[in-house]
Amino acid sequence: MDDINKQVLTEKTIRLLQNNQYTFDVELESTKTEIKNWVEKFFNVKVKAMNSLRSTKKKRNRRIRIKKSVVDYKRMIITLQPGYSIPLFLNE
Template identity: 40%
Template sequence: MKNIDPRHYDVIISPVVTEKATLASEHNKVMFKVAGKATKPQIKEAVEKLFDVKVKSVNTLVRKGKTKMFRGNLGSHSDSKRAIVTLEEGHRIDVTTGL
């Protein structure tokens, strides 16, 4: 059993499985929902340790929350931060298996 720091699980919340993320996976990119305070070096270290792969680069984006009407009540989606992780050649992550 390899020694994994539990803080890595706090950085990466979940993989993003959308049509756009699936198309990006053909170009060796994987999308994750990450903690709002996570930095690019923290995301890179967490992905490398948890999935045992080599990361080439990390791009992040923050999706702003929206206000929506739901059954006549006003509700809101919260902001979320996503990371697009580009892997080195020859490395793969299968997000369907989970952590």
């Protein structure tokens, strides 16, 4: 459970729920295999596919005008086999 930070609930991710896709923010060091194994064991579901993305923040130094990209978080979109579901978390 330490690798998954929170379940993401936005307008887009709520639309993805119709396709049996769930979105989680995870630790930057986590791999797809680790998250897949954990989700299958903890929620007792079968994972069909997984997509990941790393969001970046851009920082700019005004004097030199150099832009740097800093990785902010890693997000996983997990697609489940038909007939399986994950309960929604309440984010606080």
